[in-house]
Amino acid sequence: MTHLRGYVALVTGSSRGIGRAVAKELASSGADIVVNYFEHHDEAYSLREEIQALGRDVEVVQADISDPQLVKVLVESAINKFGQIDILINNAGITRDRTLKKMSFEEWEQVLQVNLSGVFNSTKMVIPYMIERQKGSIVNIASVIGQTGAFGQTNYSAAKAGVIGFTKSCALELAHYGITVNAVCPGFVETDMLKAVPDDIRENIRQRIPLRRFASPADVARCVRFLVTEGQYFTGQCLNLNGGLFM
Numbered sequence: 424m425t426h427l428r429g430y431v432a433l434v435t436g437s438s439r440g441i442g443r444a445v446a447k448e449l450a451s452s453g454a455d456i457v458v459n460y461f462e463h464h465d466e467a468y469s470l471r472e473e474i475q476a477l478g479r480d481v482e483v484v485q486a487d488i489s490d491p492q493l494v495k496v497l498v499e500s501a502i503n504k505f506g507q508i509d510i511l512i513n514n515a516g517i518t519r520d521r522t523l524k525k526m527s528f529e530e531w532e533q534v535l536q537v538n539l540s541g542v543f544n545s546t547k548m549v550i551p552y553m554i555e556r557q558k559g560s561i562v563n564i565a566s567v568i569g570q571t572g573a574f575g576q577t578n579y580s581a582a583k584a585g586v587i588g589f590t591k592s593c594a595l596e597l598a599h600y601g602i603t604v605n606a607v608c609p610g611f612v613e614t615d616m617l618k619a620v621p622d623d624i625r626e627n628i629r630q631r632i633p634l635r636r637f638a639s640p641a642d643v644a645r646c647v648r649f650l651v652t653e654g655q656y657f658t659g660q661c662l663n664l665n666g667g668l669f670m
């Protein structure tokens with residue numbers, strides 16, 4: 424597929440999981456990719472090789488998405504390399520699950536900083552380049568947990584609900600520059616994040632999913648690809664990709 428030939432996509436947190444699958448999907452569709460990672464250097468560089476094998480150009484940048492100064496460096500590195508950013512996928516995210524009674528202020532802060540402020544940081548730094556070119560697509564990876572809440576996830580559900588609100592406000596502010604902003608709300612996806620959930624709870628969740636299976640990272644990646652290619656009349660939307668878990 425060559426839909427995205429000539430486009431540059433920045434995917435935050437793309438060393439592993441959903442971000443990695445999205446980066447590969449967009450590269451397969453013709454985009455050049457900026458891979459961002461935080462801790463997993465080797466995974467980020469193995470992704471670089473996979474993208475190069477697809478014939479696409481790639482830049483790898485280490486940056487903690489929760490730090491505005493480092494995000495500035497990330498975006499400037501992307502611009503220095505490619506001169507443009509057409510697609511921003513705000514994917515980087517973490518969990519620090521604990522009931523509210525036991526949750527530390529640090530666990531609250533960390534999750535809000537990465538999952539919500541991280542989305543603000545990268546969007547804020549990227550949009551001047553999109554506005555200049557009067558086009559762009561932004562996709563924020565939120566979560567069904569931002570829509571339903573979940574036991575032990577007050578921090579995560581608050582952050583993801585915040586991402587959904589941020590998406591809608593951004594869509595309103597950026598539409599007249601030709602920039603679309605959408606969220607994808609996955610249910611439960613087979614990545615390291617889900618592996619951290621104890622086996623019995625994971626099985627219990629699976630039984631509650633009408634389709635009786637977790638999503639694969641590739642399921643999410645295809646949904647993101649749709650939004651940034653054929654789905655260009657979508658903006659301010661939240662695409663629910665949850666196997667029927669929440670309607």
Ligand code: NAP
Binds near residue numbers: 440441461463567616
């Ligand atoms: P994952 O497998 O744990 O991967 C997380 C990715 O985020 C890694 O590439 C990691 O980079 C990066 N990351 C973490 N903290 C970062 C930071 N401070 N700065 C930059 N990058 C950072 O998680 P995943 O399941 O793919 O989740 C991806 C997104 O989907 C998250 O926003 C998550 O909330 C959301 N989501 C996941 C599920 C699910 O069931 N898995 C469901 C709904 C939504 P390093 O490894 O290099 O540190």
